[in-house]
Amino acid sequence: MSSRPDSIRPDSIRADSIRAGHFPDLPRQRLAGELGMWVFLATEILFFGGLFTGYAVYRLQYPDAVTEAARHTDVLLGSVNTFLLLTSSLLVALAVACQDRPGLRLCRLFLGGAIALGLGFLAVKAVEYHADLAEGLVPWPGSSLPPGPQRLFFAFYWAMTGVHAVHMTVGIALLGWMFRDLRARPKLMRGTARLEVAGLYWHFVDAVWIFLYPLLYLVGRAQ
Amino acid sequence: MTGRGTGRRTGRGTGGGTGGGGLRQFRWEIGVWLALILLMGATLGLAYLPMGAGNPAAALALALAKLLLVAVFYMHLRSSRPVVRLAAATGLVFLVALFALTLADVLFRLPAAWQ
Amino acid sequence: MTMATESAAFDGGPPAPAGSYLTAGRGIASWLLTRDHKRIALLYMVTLTLFFVIGGVSAALVRLELVTPQGDLLSADGYNQAFTLHGIVMVWFFLVPLIPVSLGNFLLPLMIGAKDLAFPRLNLFSWYLNAGAGLLVIYALVAGGIDTGWTFYTPFSTVYSNSHVFLAAVAVFVAGFSTIATALNFVVTIHLLRAPGLTWFRLPLFVWALYATSLMMLLATPVLAMVLVLIALERVAGIPIFDPAQGGDPLLFQHLFWFYSHPAVYIMILPAMGVVTELLTCFARRRVFGYRFMVYALLGIAAVGFLVWGHHMFTSGQAAYASVIFSMLSFLVAVPSAIKVFNWTATFYRGSIRFTSGMLYGLGFVGLFTMGGLTGLFLAAIPIDIHVHDTAFIVAHFHYIMVGAVVTAFYGGLHFWWPKITGRLYPEGWARFAAILMFFGFNLTFFPQFILGYLGMPRRYHSYPAEFQVWQVLSSGGSAVLALAYLLPMAYLAWSLVWGRRAGANPWGAAGLEWRAASPPPEHNFTDEPVVDGPPYDYHPQGGPT
Numbered sequence: 001m002s003s004r005p006d007s008i009r010p011d012s013i014r015a016d017s018i019r020a021g022h023f024p025d026l027p028r029q030r031l032a033g034e035l036g037m038w039v040f041l042a043t044e045i046l047f048f049g050g051l052f053t054g055y056a057v058y059r060l061q062y063p064d065a066v067t068e069a070a071r072h073t074d075v076l077l078g079s080v081n082t083f084l085l086l087t088s089s090l091l092v093a094l095a096v097a098c099q100d101r102p103g104l105r106l107c108r109l110f111l112g113g114a115i116a117l118g119l120g121f122l123a124v125k126a127v128e129y130h131a132d133l134a135e136g137l138v139p140w141p142g143s144s145l146p147p148g149p150q151r152l153f154f155a156f157y158w159a160m161t162g163v164h165a166v167h168m169t170v171g172i173a174l175l176g177w178m179f180r181d182l183r184a185r186p187k188l189m190r191g192t193a194r195l196e197v198a199g200l201y202w203h204f205v206d207a208v209w210i211f212l213y214p215l216l217y218l219v220g221r222a223q
Numbered sequence: 224m225t226g227r228g229t230g231r232r233t234g235r236g237t238g239g240g241t242g243g244g245g246l247r248q249f250r251w252e253i254g255v256w257l258a259l260i261l262l263m264g265a266t267l268g269l270a271y272l273p274m275g276a277g278n279p280a281a282a283l284a285l286a287l288a289k290l291l292l293v294a295v296f297y298m299h300l301r302s303s304r305p306v307v308r309l310a311a312a313t314g315l316v317f318l319v320a321l322f323a324l325t326l327a328d329v330l331f332r333l334p335a336a337w338q
Numbered sequence: 339m340t341m342a343t344e345s346a347a348f349d350g351g352p353p354a355p356a357g358s359y360l361t362a363g364r365g366i367a368s369w370l371l372t373r374d375h376k377r378i379a380l381l382y383m384v385t386l387t388l389f390f391v392i393g394g395v396s397a398a399l400v401r402l403e404l405v406t407p408q409g410d411l412l413s414a415d416g417y418n419q420a421f422t423l424h425g426i427v428m429v430w431f432f433l434v435p436l437i438p439v440s441l442g443n444f445l446l447p448l449m450i451g452a453k454d455l456a457f458p459r460l461n462l463f464s465w466y467l468n469a470g471a472g473l474l475v476i477y478a479l480v481a482g483g484i485d486t487g488w489t490f491y492t493p494f495s496t497v498y499s500n501s502h503v504f505l506a507a508v509a510v511f512v513a514g515f516s517t518i519a520t521a522l523n524f525v526v527t528i529h530l531l532r533a534p535g536l537t538w539f540r541l542p543l544f545v546w547a548l549y550a551t552s553l554m555m556l557l558a559t560p561v562l563a564m565v566l567v568l569i570a571l572e573r574v575a576g577i578p579i580f581d582p583a584q585g586g587d588p589l590l591f592q593h594l595f596w597f598y599s600h601p602a603v604y605i606m607i608l609p610a611m612g613v614v615t616e617l618l619t620c621f622a623r624r625r626v627f628g629y630r631f632m633v634y635a636l637l638g639i640a641a642v643g644f645l646v647w648g649h650h651m652f653t654s655g656q657a658a659y660a661s662v663i664f665s666m667l668s669f670l671v672a673v674p675s676a677i678k679v680f681n682w683t684a685t686f687y688r689g690s691i692r693f694t695s696g697m698l699y700g701l702g703f704v705g706l707f708t709m710g711g712l713t714g715l716f717l718a719a720i721p722i723d724i725h726v727h728d729t730a731f732i733v734a735h736f737h738y739i740m741v742g743a744v745v746t747a748f749y750g751g752l753h754f755w756w757p758k759i760t761g762r763l764y765p766e767g768w769a770r771f772a773a774i775l776m777f778f779g780f781n782l783t784f785f786p787q788f789i790l791g792y793l794g795m796p797r798r799y800h801s802y803p804a805e806f807q808v809w810q811v812l813s814s815g816g817s818a819v820l821a822l823a824y825l826l827p828m829a830y831l832a833w834s835l836v837w838g839r840r841a842g843a844n845p846w847g848a849a850g851l852e853w854r855a856a857s858p859p860p861e862h863n864f865t866d867e868p869v870v871d872g873p874p875y876d877y878h879p880q881g882g883p884t
Contacts, residue, residue, distance in 0.1 A: 021453065021862075022452065022453035022454040022455075022456075022458070022531070022862075023456075023530075023531075024531075028530055028531075031304065031530060032456045032457075032526050032530050034303075034307060035306060035307055035310060035525075035526050035529060035530065036456065036457060036522055036526045038307050038310040038311055039310050039522050039525055039526065039556060040518075040522055041310075041311070041314065042310050042311065042313050042314030042556060042557065043314070043518055043522075043556050043557070043559070043560045044314075044560065045314035045315060045318055045560075046314060046317060046318060046321070046557055046558075046560040046561050047560035047561070047563055047564050048564070049318040049321055049322075049560070049561065049564075050321075050560070050561045050563075050564030050565055050568075050594050050597075051564055051568075052318075052322075053321055053322055053325050053590075053593070053594065054568070054579065054590055054594070056322065056325075056326065057325065057326075057329050057587060057590050058585075058586075058587070058590075060326070060329060060330065060333060061329065061333065061585070061587065062585060065585075075267075079263075079267055082263055083260070083263065086256065086259045086260060086263060086289075087256065089256075089259075089293060089297055090252055090253070090255075090256040090259075090297075092297070093252045093255075093296070093297040094249055094252050097249060097252060139576070139577050139578055139584075140575060140576035140577060140578075141576060147583070147584060148584055148585050149584065149585040151578060151584050152578065152579070152584055152585055152586060155577045155578055155579050155584075156579075158575075158577060159567075159568065159571055159577060159579065163567065196299075199297075199298075200298055203293050203294075203297045203298045204298075206293060207289075207290050207293050207294065210286050210289045210290055210293070211283075211286050211290070213263075213266070213286070214266055214270065214279075214282035214283070214285070214286055215282075218266065218267065218270035218278075218282055219270075219278075219279070221270045221271050222270060222271050222272055222273040222274065222278055223273065306529055313553070313557070314557070317557045317644060320644055320645060321561065321597055324593075324645060324647070324648060324660070324663070324664070325590075325593045325594075325597075327657070327659065327660045327663055328589065328593065328648065328651075328656045328657045328659075328660035329587075329589075329590075329657075330657075331657030331658070331659045331660060332589075332655075332656075332657045
């Protein structure tokens with residue numbers, strides 16, 4: 001494997017200054033952070049899982065209405081956003097990969113790029129929401145859609161993208177925090193799993209979008 | 224002190240390394256990204272190909288492939304400890320339970336099921 | 339301060355150890371900003387007591403109203419609000435967090451020989467989330483109440499109810515995140531912070547129970563959180579997720595709701611099972627019978643408990659095929675539950691049993707749990723469930739498990755570890771009296787409701803035909819006894835804080851790492867790092883009698 005062995009770490013950092021007192025050693029503290037985030041992501045899977053279940057139930061009950069309604073979403077903007085998110089995940093992975101390099105400049109550069117792409121995603125989403133509102137592609141009163149299951153599809157469109165956008169915002173804040181600490185507290189960032197843990201969250205939010213993309217933007221395109 | 228939690232890698236970093244230069248050191252990360260973009264293109268393209276029930280099936284299969292790439296490489300499940308993999312798998316297993324038993328009701332309530 | 343060992347059992351009254359966690363910092367800020375799991379446990383006990391009182395008072399209103407067949411004390415709306423408040427507060431702010439956040443928080447690090455939980459700040463944060471959410475519920479109550487029942491069924495909760503459903507949904511959502519934070523903390527702690535030598539199959543069953551409970555909390559609570567978000571979105575933004583007028587499916591709500599809310603029952607009962615195992619083994623001086631099967635049973639209940647939620651929907655229009663599947667899976671949960679009851683019983687074989695208050699609470703638990711579990715089998719059978727669905731029979735059944743068994747076990751655990759937590763002993767005679775009173779008070783309250791339900795008394799009605807009155811009066815009378823049994827320990831335990839005899843490190847001669855720490859423990863739990871070299875419940879030589 002190409003990973004760096006752990007043994008170089010305790011020499012290169014002052015282990016005790018960043019170890020919390022109730023952990024017996026630093027690797028265990030790092031693993032706790034990593035495991036803690038994964039456990040949280042398991043709960044996030046079930047959180048979004050509730051939404052996906054609801055989507056599946058209605059898509060099975062009303063296949064034609066869902067196909068009809070889904071054609072109104074904007075494939076171009078959805079695809080652009082998918083591209084932005086996948087690329088931001090690459091940049092986060094690169095930032096984590098160069099966390100242990102001598103200078104942290106490259107690491108910050110990658111992380112800054114990921115944050116920029118994340119903000120770009122939200123900007124595109126805002127443009128898209130604006131257009132949706134103008135066209136009346138909404139499930140609530142004032143909708144241009146016929147009453148019935150078509151509105152249910154857009155109920156899920158708004159709920160799913162909305163909850164995802166909230167997660168994006170949290171993710172951007174998290175990456176921004178790490179971006180600052182890479183400069184302000186480099187020792188802490190190198191010794192602990194913080195960057196890795198923030199990255200895990202980001203990748204998860206990306207992974208959710210990987211599923212939202214075909215479910216919301218690509219249904220009913222083949223006619 | 225030895226035993227659990229020590230003496231093993233924490234499974235960080237999928238590629239690169241401390242030495243080397245240029246993009247080669249990031250070949251894993253970039254390779255995975257290329258694969259992701261290709262899969263995304265395939266998802267988009269296949270969506271316009273009339274395949275009936277094959278359309279959602281293909282879209283979900285490709286999304287699953289992308290998910291696996293992100294989880295295994297970017298989220299480092301490739302080199303994670305078993306307990307971390309267990310945490311990741313548990314969420315998915317119970318999601319399947321939620322889906323399976325909910326659909327066990329919904330599928331049998333569909334109009335097609337009455338005829 | 340010396341390390342106490344088992345030979346220090348039954349000591350009279352050693353001086354209070356210098357520098358316990360209680361004296362480690364002074365002033366209100368040292369409590370409100372503490373990261374010590376033991377202090378956070380006490381913070382939780384304060385808020386839990388508050389919510390118990392609120393939930394109890396609303397239950398008292400319900401029982402008072404039901405003394406007479408007419409709806410005379412409360413209006414129909416007032417009655418709806420009373421039982422809704424009772425349900426919401428008792429389920430999410432008392433029973434679900436009860437044992438994990440109080441006894442679990444205090445004892446988990448001690449029982450595995452750790453200095454603290456893995457994420458101490460998260461632990462404190464989860465208390466603030468819980469307390470804040472509780473305040474929100476109290477505000478909703480003052481602002482006009484909620485009338486949907488704790489189950490929030492759509493479309494009533496989304497389209498028709500004019501009460502504060504949104505506030506309640508937000509509060510329960512936040513409380514859910516508090517439980518998730520605690521559970522996450524427990525799981526990481528159990529995985530990574532066990533003392534040297536403390537392998538998985540040397541863990542006390544209370545730790546295993548907390549582990550299984552945490553898994554259920556982590557996997558079930560997010561689905562509830564999502565369904566509450568959807569209710570809130572439907573009420574506030576008019577997003578018609580569950581609206582039948584747009585083709586929405588109210589059964590979808592029920593699936594998502596019960597995916598959490600059925601496991602919630604196991605979230606309540608599993609920690610209680612863990613507590614009771616500690617009590618019974620200690621006061622019977624026996625290793626627990628079939629330790630490994632007890633572990634597998636806990637994990638089995640946790641896993642299969644996720645697959646049975648549809649038995650709440652037999653009469654809701656769920657597909658018959660699904661009902662059959664859910665019915666069979668529901669019967670399946672009885673297997674690990676029965677294993678636990680049989681193993682507790684078998685633990686007594688050749689034991690040296692002392693009927694202390696701890697033992698009496700433990701036996702009360704086994705009795706009530708068996709009653710609740712067996713009536714659960716009735717309800718897993720579709721024909722009987724259809725007959726008694728939404729009657730007082732259901733109310734009696736789930737109270738036997740969620741209240742009878744769980745609260746009895748909590749009181750038992752509180753007595754058992756009271757010397758550890760406070761360094762004081764309580765008056766044993768009063769404690770035995772309270773344990774017996776609790777068992778009889780509970781049965782008097784809820785057994786009549788089995789009969790009422792079987793005769794056809796629906797739940798959530800504030801008036802009823804006169805022929806039911808005798809059972810209703812019995813039940814209400816029992817609830818007064820039960821209230822007394824719940825209040826009595828609060829009185830003598832508070833008394834013991836000042837006048838109780840000082841406890842040694844191990845007043846019961848119990849096995850388990852927590853008894854190796856001083857009573858009350860110092861801030862970082864152990865003066866020397868504990869090392870474990872044997873199995874749990876080491877009360878007698880392997881195989882032989884004590």
